[in-house]
Amino acid sequence: MTDPRPIGVFDSGVGGLTVLREILRRTPDESTIYLGDNARAPYGVRPDEEVRAFSTQSIDALVERDVKAVVVACNTSTAIALGDLRRRYDLPILGVIRPGATSAALATRNRRVGVIGTPATIRSHAYFSAIKDENPAVEVYEHATPTFVPMVEAGLLSGLEVEASVREALAPLLGERDASGEFVFPLPPSAKVDTLLLGCTHYPLLRAAIGSVAGEGIAIVDSAAATASALAELLSINDIEAPRADPGGTDGPAVAAAATGGANHVQLTTGDVDAFRAIAGRMFGEAFPDVASIELEATVSGA
Amino acid sequence: MTDPRPIGVFDSGVGGLTVLREILRRTPDESTIYLGDNARAPYGVRPDEEVRAFSTQSIDALVERDVKAVVVACNTSTAIALGDLRRRYDLPILGVIRPGATSAALATRNRRVGVIGTPATIRSHAYFSAIKDENPAVEVYEHATPTFVPMVEAGLLSGLEVEASVREALAPLLGERDASGEFVFPLPPSAKVDTLLLGCTHYPLLRAAIGSVAGEGIAIVDSAAATASALAELLSINDIEAPRADPGGTDGPAVAAAATGGANHVQLTTGDVDAFRAIAGRMFGEAFPDVASIELEATVSGA
Numbered sequence: 001m002t003d004p005r006p007i008g009v010f011d012s013g014v015g016g017l018t019v020l021r022e023i024l025r026r027t028p029d030e031s032t033i034y035l036g037d038n039a040r041a042p043y044g045v046r047p048d049e050e051v052r053a054f055s056t057q058s059i060d061a062l063v064e065r066d067v068k069a070v071v072v073a074c075n076t077s078t079a080i081a082l083g084d085l086r087r088r089y090d091l092p093i094l095g096v097i098r099p100g101a102t103s104a105a106l107a108t109r110n111r112r113v114g115v116i117g118t119p120a121t122i123r124s125h126a127y128f129s130a131i132k133d134e135n136p137a138v139e140v141y142e143h144a145t146p147t148f149v150p151m152v153e154a155g156l157l158s159g160l161e162v163e164a165s166v167r168e169a170l171a172p173l174l175g176e177r178d179a180s181g182e183f184v185f186p187l188p189p190s191a192k193v194d195t196l197l198l199g200c201t202h203y204p205l206l207r208a209a210i211g212s213v214a215g216e217g218i219a220i221v222d223s224a225a226a227t228a229s230a231l232a233e234l235l236s237i238n239d240i241e242a243p244r245a246d247p248g249g250t251d252g253p254a255v256a257a258a259a260t261g262g263a264n265h266v267q268l269t270t271g272d273v274d275a276f277r278a279i280a281g282r283m284f285g286e287a288f289p290d291v292a293s294i295e296l297e298a299t300v301s302g303a
Numbered sequence: 304m305t306d307p308r309p310i311g312v313f314d315s316g317v318g319g320l321t322v323l324r325e326i327l328r329r330t331p332d333e334s335t336i337y338l339g340d341n342a343r344a345p346y347g348v349r350p351d352e353e354v355r356a357f358s359t360q361s362i363d364a365l366v367e368r369d370v371k372a373v374v375v376a377c378n379t380s381t382a383i384a385l386g387d388l389r390r391r392y393d394l395p396i397l398g399v400i401r402p403g404a405t406s407a408a409l410a411t412r413n414r415r416v417g418v419i420g421t422p423a424t425i426r427s428h429a430y431f432s433a434i435k436d437e438n439p440a441v442e443v444y445e446h447a448t449p450t451f452v453p454m455v456e457a458g459l460l461s462g463l464e465v466e467a468s469v470r471e472a473l474a475p476l477l478g479e480r481d482a483s484g485e486f487v488f489p490l491p492p493s494a495k496v497d498t499l500l501l502g503c504t505h506y507p508l509l510r511a512a513i514g515s516v517a518g519e520g521i522a523i524v525d526s527a528a529a530t531a532s533a534l535a536e537l538l539s540i541n542d543i544e545a546p547r548a549d550p551g552g553t554d555g556p557a558v559a560a561a562a563t564g565g566a567n568h569v570q571l572t573t574g575d576v577d578a579f580r581a582i583a584g585r586m587f588g589e590a591f592p593d594v595a596s597i598e599l600e601a602t603v604s605g606a
Contacts, residue, residue: 001390086542094540102532103409109522219412229405234540237397239389
């Protein structure tokens with residue numbers, strides 16, 4: 001069986017668009033509805049009850065639009081509300097934390113993983129717990145990088161200045177710096193992290209800069225890519241993939257290239273549509289043109 | 304919601320017990336029914352139609368026993384029958400190929416992955432395709448190691464002799480050997496595989512020997528572990544995990560240690576029960592005591 005209904009992607013703001021981008025790349029036949037609760041972002045500063053209520057309202061809105069699965073592309077909502085959401089709704093719900101954590105636990109060779117994220121995500125220790133669940137032998141070093149989200153939303157994604165900021169932010173995690181600004185590693189290589197997990201949906205846009213600062217010996221694991229991969233596998237396992245837009249009737253790589261023919265994509269925001277378009281444009285260029293407004297219930301829907 | 308029904312694990316023989324072992328380790332509260340079609344193993348030498356028919360009969364038998372999900376822990380059946388099976392049954396069905404392939408694609412740093420398996424699996428190029436699906440930039444080197452399954456089923460799992468056989472078998476993949484028997488790598492490190500995928504369910508039992516031959520620079524990725532991890536995530540996403548056997552009422556690591564209290568496990572074989580017990584005993588010691596006989600329909604059930 002196939003299922004042409006769209007996939008719902010929910011985030012408090014625009015960061016989840018990196019997850020959406022990976023979903024479009026991996027499963028180009030799938031339609032999507034993105035919901036950014038920009039009017040109430042960021043969630044990281046809000047009490048748990050509010051995060052749960054806002055997440056429920058957002059997913060109610062996606063369920064009303066007949067989505068077949070939901071990706072919670074928001075680290076705060078995943079950390080706080082995912083269990084509740086799965087109990088409440090009778091459809092598959094993915095978070096962004098477990099797929100990234102699993103990938104990092106698999107990618108490390110020396111069993112030392114660094115995790116970077118917003119202060120709220122790092123304080124929640126959600127990645128720490130998820131990596132330990134996957135492999136208790138992995139040592140996890142968490143580090144908040146509060147300057148990255150403002151940098152990304154301002155469109156500062158590459159260049160020497162960005163690299164300098166990234167180097168500054170990662171120094172406590174990756175090593176000491178000497179007078180010339182180069183990293184100095186007093187520890188033997190086996191004592192350094194060999195894998196760095198990007199625990200914030202904005203960070204894949206800084207991937208090049210982060211990779212350049214971290215150097216070749218460190219694998220960069222990206223929650224957005226890992227989540228899109230887990231979604232593709234879930235659609236396949238549950239046999240709810242969209243029908244293939246397959247002009248040639250073959251099953252080969254041409255399919256991926258030919259796709260998005262039958263797929264529809266819309267981005268909804270609770271905030272200002274022009275502001276959403278402006279930020280998304282600075283981050284992704286022209287990738288997400290179809291933005292519309294949505295209003296969510298001010299009160300929580302009945303449990 | 305929780306779902307106390309068992310997980311069905313299907314293999315043509317005993318190799319899938321490595322997947323079962325990982326499932327017991329990661330999701331200790333889950334009950335399981337293992338079905339080994341030993342009377343008709345191995346599947347690798349059979350025509351596709353037979354593999355599909357036998358797989359369908361086996362999963363019919365598991366569905367009759369009210370399983371909530373099925374793991375096809377057989378590389379041949381996964382490569383040939385998985386798509387058909389997913390269309391036929393209205394429950395989640397996991398194969399062993401995609402999880403292993405995804406893990407390998409994520410684990411490699413130099414984008415060179417070696418895959419070892421039985422001749423039938425290697426001929427199918429199923430891992431090659433699945434790794435390329437995950438990341439087309441990864442180069443995949445496939446290599447059949449036909450001596451490994453007989454070695455494992457004879458209980459030869461470690462020791463100098465086993466390592467010598469493993470070294471012999473992996474030489475074409477890992478490098479040349481000089482007169483003293485040591486590997487010589489004429490290629491620079493960047494041109495060697497840095498990740499080795501065990502593409503056969505028997506091979507995790509040789510993991511120590513394979514790791515010792517491959518050396519520290521090569522990550523060993525294990526389809527059995529990756530599949531059990533994907534199953535755990537699937538149960539969680541679909542909200543069909545078993546109720547927790549949680550004496551202390553806490554949510555911590557103690558749960559895993561205390562578990563298997565409420566879980567039941569049975570192994571069924573279409574072959575001789577004593578022979579199954581003997582092989583499983585040589586491979587796993589006393590881990591799988593509860594073996595019973597099962598007869599499958601000689602004809603394919605109606606489509």
